[in-house]
Amino acid sequence: MPGEKETPQQVEDKSAGTEKDVKDDKPKEPEVPKGSITEAKALFHKKDSDGKYQWVTEEPLDVVDAAENEETARYAFLVRKKKSYDSRKKYDIHSIIVQSPHLKNALGIILADYPGITTNLDRLVFQAPFHPFVHRWTRLADMLEKDEFEEPVAREHLQLFRDVLFEELKNAIAAKLDLVKNGVITFEFLWTIFEPQTLVYGVSDGKECVFKLNSSSTATDQRRGLDFLQLDVWSVDFDGTKFGQHTTYLQNYEFAGTTPITSLQAFPLEFHPEKEQLIRRLVLRGKLFERFAGYHYKAYRGVALGYGRCGMIRHNIESRIIIDCEAHNRFLPNNAVYFNNLFKPSKKTNGVGEDVDEDLYDDSSDFDDDSDFLATPDSDNDAKPKHRPLTAEELLIAVPYVRGYAIKTKKWLWFYVDQVEEIQFAENAFASLVLPKEQKSLIRAFVESQVKYKDDFDDIIAGKGKGMILLLAGPPGVGKTLTSESVAEDMRVPLYM
Structure with missing residues (x-):
């Protein structure tokens, strides 16, 4: 009716109708197939009003526009900075982007062999x-x-x-030089x-060892509530077919x-007070390992070390192995x-790119023919795996143990190479056996035949025909038991039982 006031709902409906008319009047874009x-x-x-994206x-x-563009590409390097919360400076350097080919060449020499760094990249970021x-x-500094x-x-x-770098690193550089000059260090x-790539000295299970460092990082021992510097190191080990890198971890607690x-649990070899004597000892031990x-x-x-529920456990062993x-x-x-x-x-280098003193590694006076056993099998191991000789540094960082089987205790163990001995065979064990001469001659001939043709004869059951047990009657009231192992032992024939 004329003069009657419109209700809010009528106003809203009218407005919606007007917007609909405007949308209807807008020219529609021609429809095209999806993805065409x-x-x-x-x-x-x-981010919306609810804090979600x-x-x-x-x-x-x-x-804002990209910071790296044609204009910034003209500079030798870019220094990316962020706000500093150190009261001594306004900014901290977040990273540096090296663009100068001259600078990349110089850094390639300075950082040669440093793990994880390739200086000839188009975009080199530190x-x-x-x-x-x-x-x-x-x-x-020496290059300059x-x-x-x-x-x-x-x-x-x-x-x-x-x-530019010195302003950021001067505290660490000065502290390192001062501390090392005095033979001490702080945890910081x-x-x-x-x-x-530094050679690191440490003691493992009472044995002096040298390792090669891959990297170091700071971590926290939650159980003890202490920080520690963890060293990712490796040594040379043997897995039955080849020599390889055995990775382990060392810790220096805060x-x-x-x-x-x-006094550290592990420290760089260069600080060892008897470095030369230590190198000679460990290289000789490495030759035994090889x-x-x-x-x-x-x-x-x-x-010897054996496997336990919570790690390696120690065993006192006196046995043939x-x-x-x-x-x-x-097994x-x-x-x-x-x-x-x-x-x-x-x-050969000492782990930091410098030439080693070969005289420290070359001490083969304890061996009759050092070059022969490095490259060829020894007398008691005609089936020894073929491998290249270990280098001097690899001998130095070789592990001090080998894996094997203790016959007396019937356990698989880790044996320290400097405690392995030659078997002391009884010289007259077989001769002292009280038996008629004809029986002893027969036994010896039988053992020699079995060892000689051990790969040619077998029983119907695989492996069953490759051993023997002889029950021999001695003098009245005395029994004697001989096995292939005991007879062959006197004849210097090792058998794998």
Whole structure:
């Protein structure tokens, strides 16, 4: 009716009708088949009023242009900074992007053989805290001091790079130099003396060992509530068919103040007070380890390691043993060992790119023919696996044990190579046997025949016909039992029982 006021619902309906008319008047785009437009449509990640993210077609208003572009590509390197919460400085360096080919060439020499770094990448990025440059700072400084650059611009780029990094690393560099000069270290700067590929000294189960360092990292022992520096190291081991890298972990737990470097559970070999004597001892032990690769019949007296529910346990062993890692893997599949291949031998270094003193490694006076046993089987092991000789450094970092079987205790154990002995055979055991001469001659002939043709004869049941037990009657009231093992033992024939 004229003059009557419209209700809110009528106003809303009318407005909706108007919007509908406008939409109807808008020209419609022609329909096209799904996925037929040759164009990429961008969708943007946007946070809504509920704090959740959705994909939308509108570009966010607060987006800025890319920082790396044609203009920034002209610079030798880019320094990405972030706000610092250290009261001594305004910014922290987050990362550095190296763009100069001259600088990449110089860094390739400075960081040669440093794990995880390839300096000839088109986009070369170094992330804070820049540990590689603390480890190789002396090399960087030496390169600048020698000034053997082909072009002046190369030295300028490296000098600028050095100046920028020094502001970020000067505390760590100064602390390392001062602490090492005094033979001590703090836990805060403990990582500075553990450069990757460094040779690390430690004691494992009472045996001195040298390892090669892959990397180090700080972690927390939740049970003890202590931080520690974990060292990822490897040594040379044998898995029954080849030599390989046996990876293990060493820990240095946090401590207050300073401590002598040589008091650490593990420390770089270069700090050992008797480095030269230690190297000679461990290289000789490594030659024993290499000699015992494969199958060997020996004697053992001392402590050996065995498998327990909560790790390795110690056994006192006095027994004849069979060294055979291949059989160990076959009979104990849950404890079988397999390793990565060793690297191809190259120029011998001390782990940080410097030439080693070959005189420290070359001490073969304890062996009659050192070169022969390194490359060929020894007398008691004609079936020894063929392998290349271990290098001097590989001998140094070889593990101190081999895996095998103790005949007396009937256990698979780890035997320390410096406690393996030759079997002391009884010289007149067979001759002292009280038997008629004809029977003894028959027994000896039978044993020699069985050993000679052990691979040619077998019983219907596989393996059953390859052993023998002789029950012999001695003098009245005396019985004598001989086995193939006891007779062959006198005849110096090792049998795998």
